[in-house]
Amino acid sequence: MKTSYFLLGLLLSLLVFVPTAKADSERAYRDYLYQFDLYRQKNSEFTVAKNEYQKFKSLTSQTTALEKTIAMLSQRDQLLRAYLLLLNEKLNEDRGVNESEKTTYQTLIKNEIGFLDTHSIVVNSIGSLEDATEASRELESHYVVLGASMRQTIIGISLGQLFILSRQFDTLLADSKALLSANKGIFTPQKQATVDRWILQIQNIRSLYQQKIDTITSQNSRMKGTSIDSQDELFRTMKKDLAQARQYLVEGTAFIGELTTALRFND
Numbered sequence: 001m002k003t004s005y006f007l008l009g010l011l012l013s014l015l016v017f018v019p020t021a022k023a024d025s026e027r028a029y030r031d032y033l034y035q036f037d038l039y040r041q042k043n044s045e046f047t048v049a050k051n052e053y054q055k056f057k058s059l060t061s062q063t064t065a066l067e068k069t070i071a072m073l074s075q076r077d078q079l080l081r082a083y084l085l086l087l088n089e090k091l092n093e094d095r096g097v098n099e100s101e102k103t104t105y106q107t108l109i110k111n112e113i114g115f116l117d118t119h120s121i122v123v124n125s126i127g128s129l130e131d132a133t134e135a136s137r138e139l140e141s142h143y144v145v146l147g148a149s150m151r152q153t154i155i156g157i158s159l160g161q162l163f164i165l166s167r168q169f170d171t172l173l174a175d176s177k178a179l180l181s182a183n184k185g186i187f188t189p190q191k192q193a194t195v196d197r198w199i200l201q202i203q204n205i206r207s208l209y210q211q212k213i214d215t216i217t218s219q220n221s222r223m224k225g226t227s228i229d230s231q232d233e234l235f236r237t238m239k240k241d242l243a244q245a246r247q248y249l250v251e252g253t254a255f256i257g258e259l260t261t262a263l264r265f266n267d
Helices: 004-014 023-056 059-093 099-124 129-140 143-182 189-221 228-264
Strands: none
Touching (some): 023 059, 059 099, 099 129, 143 189, 143 228, 189 228
C-alpha cells in the first residue's frame, strides 16, 4: 500500500504556508498536525502488524493485521481531509484571490472531501485483508486528481497573497509618479534624466513580475491530468517562480523608496 510517499509530499507542500494569527486557520493547522501524528502512529502499527502476519501467517496475526490496516486507512482519509480543510480556511482568509477563482478552488476542495467521505464508508465496511488492499488501491488511484487539486489550490492562494503585495507596489509607484509630476520643471536636467531612468527601471521590474505571474497562472491551469512526479516537478518550478516574483516586488519597492527620497530633495 503506497501511503508514505504521497503523504510526505503533502506535508512538504504545507511548508508553503506560514501560520497566521487567524484563529480558524490556526485551528485547522493544529488539527492537521494532530491528524498527521495519529497517522504516523497508526501507519507504524500497521507496518508492524503486516510484518508479523507475513512472518507467522496465524489467525491471530491476521486479525491484528486487519484491525491495524483498517485503522491506518481510516486515519489516512482523516489526514487528507484535515489538510483540505486547512486549504479551505486559507482560501477564506486570502483577500487577494478573486471570488471566481476562490469558488473554483473551493469546488475542488469540496469534491475531494466528498470523495474521501465516500472512501471512509468503504474503509469501514472492510471485512478482509483483500478488501483492505482494494480499498487502499481505490484511494491511491485517485492520488493524481487529489494531488492536482491540492497543488492548484496552494498556488492559487500564493498568487492571491502576491496580488495584495503587487497592489501596494502599484500604489507606491503611482504616488511617486504623482510627486514627480508635481515637481516637474524644478529639477536640473541631469537629475531629471536620472529620475526618468529610475522610473523606467522600476516599470521594467513590474513587467518582469507580471510575466512571472502570467507564466505561473498558465502552468497552474495545466496541473490536472499529469502524473504525481510531473506534478511535483511543476509544483517546484512554480514555487521557485513565486519566490522570484516576490523578489521582484521587494527590489522594486526598495527602488521606489530611493526614488521618493530623491524627489523630495532638489539637489
